[in-house]
Amino acid sequence: MIKTKILGHRGAMGSAPENTLPSFRKAIEESADGVEFDVQLSADGLPVVIHDEALDRTTNAEGPVNALTARELRELDAGSFFSSEFNGANLPLLKEVLEVIQDMDIINLELKNGNIRYEGMEEKVIGLTREYGVFDKTIFSSFNHYSIKKIKEIEPAARTGVLYMAGIYRPWEYAKKLGAEAIHPFYAATVPEIVEECHKHDMAVNAFGANDDSVIRQLLMMNVDAIITDYPARAREILDEINN
Structure with missing residues (x-):
């Protein structure tokens, strides 16, 4: 029995506009175990959910996210780029x-602070996850590994995941140096030998970017701990097919 968890990428961005409430509701409808999404800070320092540092691609505005206040950002249209629906x-x-x-089982909160170093972001996201009672099921991840280290310094009980694209030599050792509980590799950098060694060393493997059916199937057969995908319903179907 394969027990891999299915996480909707930016909600269920294959079916709804990424990082919007409709996308997160869609992920719930598609039986995702959890979701992955991106957090930045507004001009007035409030955590907002958007992937790009610029507003141009996914909203009806232009310029950097952190140039607008939270109130101004909330007034933007972040759905029509996907569909008039x-x-x-x-x-x-x-x-x-x-x-x-x-109420979802897993929340993967990615801190988007690699290009812009948002002051105080780590404290703010930890605080909000505690306020909403989801801290214990949240995984804090980032491509900025200094931020991962800072999360653990602020709150040693926080669960963290090290995001990366290309291969890291013995990633379970590297992640343990940061105090992380998981690695979050791009699917192409996820191979059976890495998964096996990570599990031997009590390190979870949560692979992202898996949207092709054959890739999803390969990752499931590797027994990764979670797959982060734009299409959670499709991944669920493949998982059920394998288990049945």
């Missing part, structure tokens, strides 16, 4: 997303 879907605050997903 989602016209008016706004750019949500982190607290709004947590309200929607708080």
Whole structure:
């Protein structure tokens, strides 16, 4: 029995506009175990949920996310870029997303602070996950590994995941140096030998970017701990097919 968890990438971004409340609700509808999403800070320092540092691709505005206040960001249209069906879907605050997903099993919160070093972001996201009662099921991840280290310094009980694209030599050792509980590799950098060694060393493997059916199937057969995908319903179907 394969027990891999299915996490919706930015909600269920294959079916709804990424990082919007409709996308997170869609992930719940598609039986995802949890979701992965991105957090940045507004000009007035509030955590908001959006992937790009610029507003251009996913909203009706231009310029950097951190140039606008949370109130200004919430007034933007973050849905029409995907489809007219989602016209008016706004750019949500982190607290709004947590309200929607708080009953899910796993929350993978990615700190988008590699290009912009948002002061105080780590403290703020930890605080909100505690306020909404989801701290214990949240995995804090980032491509900025200094931020991962800082999360553990602020709150040793926090669960963290090390995001990376290309291969890292003996990643279970590297992640343990940061105090992390998981690695979050791009699917192409996820191979059976790495998964096996990570599990031997009590390190979880949560692979992201898996959208092709054959890739999802390969990762499931490797027994990764979680797959982060744009299509949680499809991944669930493949998992059920294998287990049945």
